Amino acid sequence: xxxxxxxxxxxxxxxxxxxxxxxxxxxxxxxxxxxxxxxxxxxxxxxx
Numbered sequence: 001x002x003x004x005x006x007x008x009x010x011x012x013x014x015x016x017x018x019x020x021x022x023x024x025x026x027x028x029x030x031x032x033x034x035x036x037x038x039x040x041x042x043x044x045x046x047x048x
Contacts, residue, residue, distance in 0.1 A: 005043045006043030008047060
């Protein structure tokens with residue numbers, strides 16, 4: 001994936017952790033699966 005995708009995922013993980021959210025909690029709030037959130041944070045998927 002692109003550097004932008006990886007940077008986005010890194011920032012998303014940072015913000016999630018600062019707010020004390022687990023991936024599954026963030027996923028539930030966003031209407032996504034926890035695995036998809038993980039893919040985004042690792043830069044393996046584009047957020048859409």
